[in-house]
Amino acid sequence: MGIIARPFWLGAILAGMLGACSSEQSPETDKASLALSDRPLVQWRMASTYPSSLIILGTMGKRVESLARDISGGSIDIRFYEPGALAPPFEIFDAISYGALEAGWSTPGYWAGREPALQLFSALPFGPSAEEYLAWFDYGGGRALYEKLYHRHNIHGLICGISPPEAAGWYKKPINKVEDFKGLKIRFFGLGGKVLEKLGASVQLLSGGDIFPALELGTIDGTEFSVPAVDLKMGFYQAAKHYYFPGWHQQSTFFELMINLDQWNALNATQQAQIEAVCSSNIRYGLSQGEALQIDAMRELSEKGVEFHKFSPEILEALETAWGEVADELSASNADFATGWDSLRQFRAGHRVWRERGYLKK
Known part of the structure; x- marks a missing residue:
């Protein structure tokens, strides 16, 4: 079939309509473009203690990179770096504290040599389940102590992931x-x-x-x-x-996003909320994926x-x-350890009373 010629007047009308639409929408488009251009761009390097290829432990950290970009509309760029690419894994704490790095992905227990009480925020022997651990952190006094310990070293920490019970x-x-x-x-x-x-x-x-x-x-x-x-x-x-x-x-394990405190304080309220939202989403991801993957893994290990x-x-x-x-x-x-340990024990004791009365699952 040959090409059908389009009447000249039809092309003129379509061009006029498109021009009108363009002129009507341009003020809104200009406002949106201006809003996007006015957003300050955050560009951070995030050193990791876990490789991005390592399921759960590393993939949660890599997910921070993509989530921050998506939630912020591209204005927050937290670039994940593999272990050793920017600093040796066990030197990330100091690099962030001194401002040589903007951020890091790790677990608080690695920094016992800097702050012994940070071990309370990684995993505890015979310790709480994931939901009880989070409840204590958010509502039982854990967060205040956690931030106090990190701010002492010019670091702002965010619990940014969690994994279910480990093997022994x-x-x-x-x-x-x-x-x-x-x-x-x-x-x-x-x-x-x-x-x-x-x-x-x-x-x-x-x-x-x-x-x-x-x-x-x-x-x-x-x-x-x-x-x-x-x-x-x-x-x-x-x-x-x-x-x-x-x-x-380790009945449950916390993972964290560590941020140089000066860098954190330089963010506006919206940016801070966006990064906190990234971590909230990551906690859910770690819990659900962590539980889902174990059955097939146990089966494969048995076959080996x-x-x-x-x-x-x-x-x-x-x-x-x-x-x-x-x-x-x-x-x-x-x-500090004594304060946190007493706080957690009291919080768990309250939960234990409700479990014994049958109001909470055992």
């Missing part, structure tokens, strides 16, 4: 009795590591990328790291076959020959007793 770790040999911990060389995180030291273990804190080589070479006899889906990704099953539960040391174990009641009792001793010692040596 990978071991080359079975742990059948409390005495099996004595002399055990193990990578263990945070307060849980202090508990194992009470039972005679030799505890090291290694960054994620250093764990598998140490386990494979025999530098360590065991390790804990995260939930089964993450541990599967890390490949620990290739070097140790005994996988233990329950994750007594992993042996699943549960710690005996005697071992769990010994671990909980040791945790009580660690908490008492930290409270005696650090007033």
